[in-house]
Amino acid sequence: MVRIINDQVALVENVDIFTPIHDDPHIQGEIVACNATNDVFAMGATGIVSLQAFIGYPEDMDEEIVVGVLKGMxxxxxxxxSRVTGGQTIRNPIPVFGGICLGVAHPDDIVYSRGAQPGNAILLTKPLGIQPAMRSYRDLQDEKREALLERFQESELRTMQETAVRVMTHSNRVVALAMKRVGVNAATDVTGFGLIGHADNVASQSGVDVVIEEVPVIRGTLELAKFFGHRLDQGLAAETAGGMLVFLQPDKVEEFQEVMRLHDLPCWTIGRTEKPRATPAARLAEGVKFVETAFP
Incomplete structure (x- = not known):
């Protein structure tokens, strides 16, 4: 949500709540905070005022876990x-953690998911593959472990999981700074609706077709996703605290990527926008290329 206060100040607020994805409380807290702030950064706000914590947990859960999550946040x-400045704690049958993030920006710096134009280049700032990587994290701890290890090496799975954690705990603030410096047409983060889901939202709001020609994925997760039945190869696997889709003029791509490189961060050109064939929509191009990669 964006609220324009005056001609110099805009407030950006986001709420994100989800079930735990990692057993380490501190890491889980970092993921919660990263996920909550990413939506604010996706709108071009680079100043973070505060994060309010939302914690729901059952009566029999050790409160030290809650303390660890809050410390991670x-x-x-x-x-x-900035810091966690307060929040709300409730009893709940299952644990849920979240945050309400408040950011501030100049109204002229706000970036919306509408505004993409035909001929824009499309950038993605983090690889996909969180869903299968973290599914394997859970399955290695229960009765599904044996079946999983019949197909994959445990060391390979652990590497995917570690990469996924780095992705989920790395802030998108540098992306917001690059957007402010370079100037972009539209942006969105990539989370629960997957690459195509979020790209489709930009397409429908902007009146363009979004064509994805190349998809970076965490090394090993494409095959892992097929094993689990996740639709990563269709751009439909869910992400958590994922990267940002940025839509901009092609002549600005090099400058944008240079800002990312200065912070030792990757940035992939993954597609283009064009005039819609019919109803504006996002799609994978015929012969789309999947690029397996690591993350810093």
Whole structure:
């Protein structure tokens, strides 16, 4: 949500709540904070005012877990000169963690998911593959472990999981800074609706077709996703605290990627926009290329 306060100040607020994805409380807290702040950064706000925590947990859960999650959230926020400033805690049959993030920007710097134009280049700032990587994290701990290890090496699965954690705990603030410096037409983060789902939202709001020609994925997750039945090869697997889709003029791509390189971060050109064939929509191009990669 964006609220224009005056001609100099706009407030950007986002709420994200989800079930735990990692057993380490501190890491889980970092993921929560990263996920909550990413929507604010996707709208071009680079100043983070605060994060309010939302914690729901059952009566029999050790409160030290809650403390660890809150510490992870607060430690993550400190990199922005901010912190967890309060929140709400409730009893709930299953644990749920989330955050309400408040950011600030100049109204002229706000970036919306509408605004993409035909002929834009499309950038993606993090590889996909969180869903299968973290599914394997769970399956290695229960009765599905044996079946999983009949197909995959445990060391390979652990590498995928570690990469996924790095993706989920790396802030998108540098992307927001690059958008502010370069100037872009539209942007969105990539989370629960997957690459095509979020791209389709931009397409429908902007009145363009989005054509995805190349998809970076965490090394090994494409085959893992097929094993689980996740639709990563269709661009439909869910992500958590994923990267950002950025739509901009082609002559600005090099400058944008240079900003990312200065921070040792990757940035892939994954497609283009064009005039719609019919109803504006996103699609994978015929012969789309999947690129397996690591993440810093």
């Amino acid at each position: 607060n430690d993550f926020m400190m990199q922005f000169g």
